[in-house]
Amino acid sequence: MLHATGAIPPDPREVFVGPIDLAASVDEALAVQAVAFGLTDDEVGVRRHIVLRHLATPGARAYGASTVDGRLVGFGYGMPNDRTQWWSTVVHPYLRQEGNDAWLTDAFVITELHVHPAFQHRGIGRRLITLLTEGVSEPRSLLSALDRESPARALYRSLGYRDLACGVRFPSAPSPYVVMGALLPLRRR
Template sequence: MTGTRPRTRIVELPSRWLRDNMHEALTIYGLAMGYDAGVVAGRYGYAIQHTERPGFRAVGAFAETPEGERLVGFGYGYVIEPGQWWHDQVRAALDRRTAKQWLPGAFEVCELHVHPDHQSQGLGRQLLHALVADLPHPAALLSTPDADTKAFRLYHADGFVDLARGYHFPGDPRPFAILGARLPLHPRDPERANDQA
């Protein structure tokens, strides 16, 4: 039947599975973010290290294809701690009061990506909610390109607020926004969020 979407399922991924399939996941990362193969290859070692961090959690979206199920989206994160690269970058980007309110004990949504062929089907939102569901942390934080993208609109619709805008991480020329949301998530506009990512 033409025009039908493949059936997808969202599952929690064991860290071992993600380590064994990290190349597949990072291919989706590269396509979703518009990064070339060199950037993606350079990310591999860091992503493997992330799976060992405290509070690590990962989720995946699998779609049925004629060849069987395949990964079409994934997300992962862990507890933010001083000394981690992202924590220290974000700490420098935030004023002292904002950092004190948001960073301690928070969960970093480190990666959340959907293959471009499967975007605009609600998978990004499903992955995000599965990733942070029932976490024992006060907040979730993330960074995303500071532009009017599907992902940016999704995060805002799902309760994330701006903590910093126009921040430049080393090695990426694009400005990024640093966003935070209190947990559990409280979407501001669920219908609009369903249409994003």
């Protein structure tokens, strides 16, 4: 369909991925996470403070996926691992038990990565995580994911992530997680 100007309108499904000011877009990002991950309003409120605190970490970076009309449909952020941070202290015993605790040193952690369900299976998650880890100074990357076979876990494996510790229990999380690690740069298609 042509606009009145005779131009072809942009495809509303087209998505652009690039760096974002996540602090300025935190509410929009958490709305995507709530839909993609099934969060309650209370959980979103708690995560808002966590995200803002993480973004103050030196080396933290964030990327977003937006439609041509500026709607955020995916985001990811990460930061260099700090063994004293909560996530690291929870996963450390699980990694140690598997002989993989050295992965916590010199690692870039993918803290969150979410794509709105209407935009999944289009390579957006792959672009986000690849850009997040591109050019970081750490030689490896870590992330945690639900400990079940899923498209997300298949994506991570295709990028070179492997299971380092399974059955990881985070306080208040009803399901177990897996900690995965990959050497950087991530595998390309």
